[in-house]
Amino acid sequence: MMSMHYLAVAAILMIGMSALVSRRNLIKIIMSLHVMGSAVNLFLVSLGYREGSIAPIFTNAPSLQMVMPAPQALTLTSIVINIAVVALMLSFAILIYQHYGSLDPRRRRLSG
Amino acid sequence: MTLLSVFLEDTTALLVALPLLGAFSAPLVGKVSAKARNLWVIAIMALAELAAVSLLVDVLGGNPHFYAVGASDPALPSAAGFPFRIVLVADAMSALVAALAMTMALLSVIYSLRYESGNEGLEKYYSLVLLLAGAMMGLCLTGDFFTLFVFLEIASISSAGLIAFFSSAESFEAAFKYMVVSASGALFLLFGVGMLYGQYGMLNMASIGDSMAAQATFVDLAALSLLVSALLLKSGSVPVHMWKPDAYQEAPPQVVVMLVSFALLSLYLIFRICFSVFGAMVFPAIGWTVAILGALSIFVGVVMAVPQRNLRRLIGYAAIAEIGYVMLGVGTSLLAMHDSTGVGMSSMHGGIFHMLNDAIDMGLLLLVVGAVTYATKRQELDQVSGLAHRSGALAALFLIGVLSIAGLPPLNGFASKVIIYESVFRINPMLSVIGILGSIMMLAVFVKIFASVFLGAPYKGCFRKIPRSMLIPMVVLAVIMIFIGLFPGLVLERLVFPAAEALLNQEMYFGGVL
Numbered sequence: 001m002m003s004m005h006y007l008a009v010a011a012i013l014m015i016g017m018s019a020l021v022s023r024r025n026l027i028k029i030i031m032s033l034h035v036m037g038s039a040v041n042l043f044l045v046s047l048g049y050r051e052g053s054i055a056p057i058f059t060n061a062p063s064l065q066m067v068m069p070a071p072q073a074l075t076l077t078s079i080v081i082n083i084a085v086v087a088l089m090l091s092f093a094i095l096i097y098q099h100y101g102s103l104d105p106r107r108r109r110l111s112g
Numbered sequence: 113m114t115l116l117s118v119f120l121e122d123t124t125a126l127l128v129a130l131p132l133l134g135a136f137s138a139p140l141v142g143k144v145s146a147k148a149r150n151l152w153v154i155a156i157m158a159l160a161e162l163a164a165v166s167l168l169v170d171v172l173g174g175n176p177h178f179y180a181v182g183a184s185d186p187a188l189p190s191a192a193g194f195p196f197r198i199v200l201v202a203d204a205m206s207a208l209v210a211a212l213a214m215t216m217a218l219l220s221v222i223y224s225l226r227y228e229s230g231n232e233g234l235e236k237y238y239s240l241v242l243l244l245a246g247a248m249m250g251l252c253l254t255g256d257f258f259t260l261f262v263f264l265e266i267a268s269i270s271s272a273g274l275i276a277f278f279s280s281a282e283s284f285e286a287a288f289k290y291m292v293v294s295a296s297g298a299l300f301l302l303f304g305v306g307m308l309y310g311q312y313g314m315l316n317m318a319s320i321g322d323s324m325a326a327q328a329t330f331v332d333l334a335a336l337s338l339l340v341s342a343l344l345l346k347s348g349s350v351p352v353h354m355w356k357p358d359a360y361q362e363a364p365p366q367v368v369v370m371l372v373s374f375a376l377l378s379l380y381l382i383f384r385i386c387f388s389v390f391g392a393m394v395f396p397a398i399g400w401t402v403a404i405l406g407a408l409s410i411f412v413g414v415v416m417a418v419p420q421r422n423l424r425r426l427i428g429y430a431a432i433a434e435i436g437y438v439m440l441g442v443g444t445s446l447l448a449m450h451d452s453t454g455v456g457m458s459s460m461h462g463g464i465f466h467m468l469n470d471a472i473d474m475g476l477l478l479l480v481v482g483a484v485t486y487a488t489k490r491q492e493l494d495q496v497s498g499l500a501h502r503s504g505a506l507a508a509l510f511l512i513g514v515l516s517i518a519g520l521p522p523l524n525g526f527a528s529k530v531i532i533y534e535s536v537f538r539i540n541p542m543l544s545v546i547g548i549l550g551s552i553m554m555l556a557v558f559v560k561i562f563a564s565v566f567l568g569a570p571y572k573g574c575f576r577k578i579p580r581s582m583l584i585p586m587v588v589l590a591v592i593m594i595f596i597g598l599f600p601g602l603v604l605e606r607l608v609f610p611a612a613e614a615l616l617n618q619e620m621y622f623g624g625v626l
Contacts (some may be wrong), residue, residue, distance in 0.1 A: 013303075020296065026288065033295050040302050047310045070307065074258055078302060081265045085295045088269060092276060092288040101279030 005046035011041035026103045030086055037082040043094040044071045057058065123167040124253055126199045130160040131217075131246030135239045137391040141234030150225055153238045157218045160245070163265060164214040168207040172610055173235060177202040178255075178624035199255035199316060199625055204610035205464070209380045210252035212468060213373040216475055217245040220366035220587035225487055226579040227366060237277055243270040244370055254322070255625060256316045257305040261298065261380070264346070267295035267374055274370075275363040286358035293355045293379070297345035304338030305332055318625035321389040321618065333395055339385055340398055342433060346378040349439055350408040353432045357416075358560050360428030365482030369475045376467050379438050386446055387615040393471070396447055403443025403536070407543045409436030410550035416590055417557045421493045423481045427474070430517065433550055434470045436462050440547060441532045444539050448614075455535050457612065462531035465608045469516070469524045469596065476513040476589040480506060483586070484565065487576045493564055501570035503578060507562075512590050517599070518555035524593045527600035 008111040016036035023029055048071030054061065099102055119126070134156030142149040171177065179200040202210070220242060227236060243266065252262035268291070275289035305315070311331050312320050324332065348356040360368050382402070412431025420426035441463025448456035483506055485491045485501065500507035516523035519530075529551060537544040596603050614620070 020292075029292060033292065033299075036296065036299050040306065043303060044306050044309075045305055068313075070315070073305075074306075074309075077258070077262060081262070081298075084269060085265070085291065088272060089291050089295070090271075091287060092256050092284050092291065095276075095279065095284045096281065096288060099284065 003047070005042065009039050009043040012036075012042065021107070024104055024106065026096065026105060027090075029105075030089045030093065033089070034082065034086050037078070037085075041075050041078055041082075045073045047071050115235070119163070120166060120170065121165045122179070123170075124177045124202050125181065127160060127163050127214070127249045128200070128246055130156055130163065131242045131249065134160075135246060136240060138238045139235040142238075143328040145452060146234070149235055149238065151219060153242065153411035154225075157219070157221050157244065157245070160249075161214050162219045164207075164211040166315065167202055168211040171202055171204055171207040172606065175616070176204070176620065176624060180188065186297040192290065192604065193219060197316075197480055198259055199318070199480060200277075200625065201255040201621070202253055203317075203614035203621065204605075204607075205380070205614045207254045208375060208464075208611050209467070210249055213248045213252060213370075213377060214245065216369055216373045216471055217248070219479075220369045222614070223366040223482070223582050223585045224364070226581045227482060228364065231278065232510075237274070240270045240273045240277065241367070241370070244274065244374070248370075248374060248377055251381065255318060257320075258315045261305060262574050264301065265298050268298065268346070270373055270409075271363075271367075274367045275359050278364065280362070282358075283362035285601060286355070286362040288341075290359045293345055293352055297342040300338050300345075300537050301342035302373075304335040304342065307335035307338070311335070317385075317389050318622045321391060322622045322626060324390070327437050328390070328395070332390070332550075336385070336390055336395070337398065340382055342400070343378040343382050343385075343403060344405065344439075344583070347375045347435055347439075348432060349405050349435055350412045350432070351405075353409065353412065356432055357420075357425045357428035360431060361422055365424065365478045367487070368478050372474045372478070373471050375431070375435055376438065376471055379442060379463075379467065381437070382442055383460075383615060386442075388618060388621045389447075391618050395418050399443050399446030399448075401443070402439050402446060403543060406436040406439025406441075406443055407546045409433060409439060410546055411436075414550045414557065416554040418553070419461055423484070423493060423561070423565070424558070426493075427477055427481060430477075430554060430557070431530075434474060434517065435477070435555060436550070437529060437532055438466050438470060440536055440543060441466055444532075444536050444543075448535075448539055453538070455538050458531060459535035459539075460612045460615070462528055462535060464611050465600075466528035466532060466605060468603075468607070469528045469593075470591055472524055472593055472596075473513055473517045476509065476586060476593065477517065479586045479589070480510045480581070482515060482542055483578050483582055486582065487578060488571070488594045490573075493561065496565055496571060496573075497568040498571040499575075500566040502575045505583065506578065507566040509586050509590050510566065511564060512593060514555075514558040515607075516593050518558060519551045520555070522594075524596035524600070527597065527604075 013036055016032045016039060019032035048068035050067055053065040053067050056066040138149060141152040157351060181198040183197050247263045247267035254260045254263060272287045272291045275290055276283045279560055307321055309315060312323055314320060345352050410433045413429050413436060417426050417429035441459050445456045445460035445463060489495050490496050516525040519525045533544050533547055
């Protein structure tokens with residue numbers, strides 16, 4: 001059953017990537033990046049998962065079979081970084097909309 | 113224990129910590145006065161530069177530093193039996209790139225004192241610059257994969273902020289484009305890191321490299337290709353080069369100098385991951401991919417540079433081509449590392465040496481172009497001409513940069529490009545020919561710019577005098593270039609050979625950490 005996670009990761013990653021290259025709206029591009037980020041986070045969490053184990057808190061632990069703590073720490077960090085990236089990109093999108101009056105990346109001036 | 117010995121012992125950590133301290137305290141000091149803020153930023157950067165140079169000198173004396181953050185001994189294993197700490201590693205290679213990136217950052221801060229003095233909100237600008245410098249130091253020195261990801265994201269977020277800093281519609285567009293590319297690159301990197309974690313249950317580069325079997329597994333190779341492609345995205349090679357000209361056109365020139373060193377650091381990380389971690393198991397296909405993409409970058413970069421009319425955009429395309437030369441060196445050394453002929457070794461020397469030269473050459477050209485913009489307030493090629501009559505020094509500095517970037521003899525660009533051509537020729541003559549042709553076209557492009565911007569009838573428009581704080585960084589870079597050009601053997605022997613040695617010596621790298 002372990003491979004279920006990885007199939008889900010692959011599916012979400014594919015959805016994100018296809019949206020990233022096919023959408024023509026800055027907000028949707030940001031959303032697809034965030035979807036890809038969630039896929040990677042799911043991947044990290046499922047790496048450390050062990051069937052039937054408890055959260056890795058040693059105080060009064062009923063058993064020593066625990067999920068691995070390191071991937072969870074990584075995921076927390078990566079969630080925070082993702083939020084920063086998305087917030088920054090959304091603010092760029094707002095400013096671009098103010099200047100060009102459109103969220104379509106084809107209406108632009110830098111090219112060639 | 114004297115203060116100096118404490119400083120020397122902790123330089124590795126200070127190198128990351130000092131710019132971060134400066135970044136977060138700059139807005140506070142800026143409340144006092146603009147002058148105090150400038151002094152504070154310069155003092156922090158000078159101290160960090162001192163740390164970087166003393167670290168380099170110490171490491172080249174045969175004394176690599178392994179620094180465990182939050183522990184007295186990097187070799188101390190965790191309860192699980194392997195090092196679970198954040199380790200900073202300074203060997204000859206990482207100390208060299210750290211010193212290079214720090215020098216470029218210091219010069220760019222000195223340059224921005226006057227260049228940006230008319231703008232508002234500069235304390236935030238200096239925060240971002242110092243944040244970028246600290247993150248680059250972290251990238252040079254990091255010894256584990258997750259810290260690598262974190263520093264990579266800090267560096268790309270702060271450089272996106274800097275690209276968009278002096279707001280115009282185009283700069284937001286450039287920053288958005290940059291952010292899309294670098295955020296998706298970082299996600300692929302994290303995915304590759306996750307794969308390695310799933311395989312080995314650790315994140316420390318040295319211990320992962322140590323526990324790899326002699327034959328790479330499928331997961332190793334998949335992770336390696338994800339890591340390499342993510343770093344190539346960051347370095348702006350073909351086919352994902354389109355963010356580069358936009359960003360280089362919109363960001364202030366002294367910031368672009370730092371972006372150039374950031375791009376080179378991603379190539380350094382490819383070196384580090386391929387040689388120090390994966391060692392003998394690197395798949396030749398990866399070497400071919402990097403080398404061929406390098407040749408394509410040279411081609412696309414120079415061909416697209418020809419029709420450009422905006423000076424900074426043109427330099428952006430030239431930077432893509434220059435990255436291509438380093439990639440040729442990296443790729444060929446990956447291909448032929450175990451060749452008995454020593455081709456791999458010499459192309460590695462060429463790659464490392466060109467990394468140094470590329471940062472310095474592009475730095476000088478960008479600063480001169482920035483000075484032209486500062487003096488005339490124009491950056492279109494056909495709006496300025498005859499500047500040599502107004503400022504002979506600027507023309508001379510630009511000429512030095514042009515000759516070096518085109519790889520003409522008594523300058524530094526020649527020394528490293530010749531090593532790359534020679535070694536690449538023995539692997540595949542075609543790639544070498546593309547490199548030489550690219551160099552010639554680059555000369556043509558830049559001679560055209562030189563003629564149209566600096567020669568001709570004297571410039572009539574208003575011309576602001578170039579202040580001394582802007583001239584000094586340019587002169588420093590030009591002097592370094594002439595020095596390297598006159599004594600390439602000295603630089604190779606003292607800096608480049610030990611760096612290549614450190615990359616290949618996996619036992620030393622593992623031994624310090626485990």
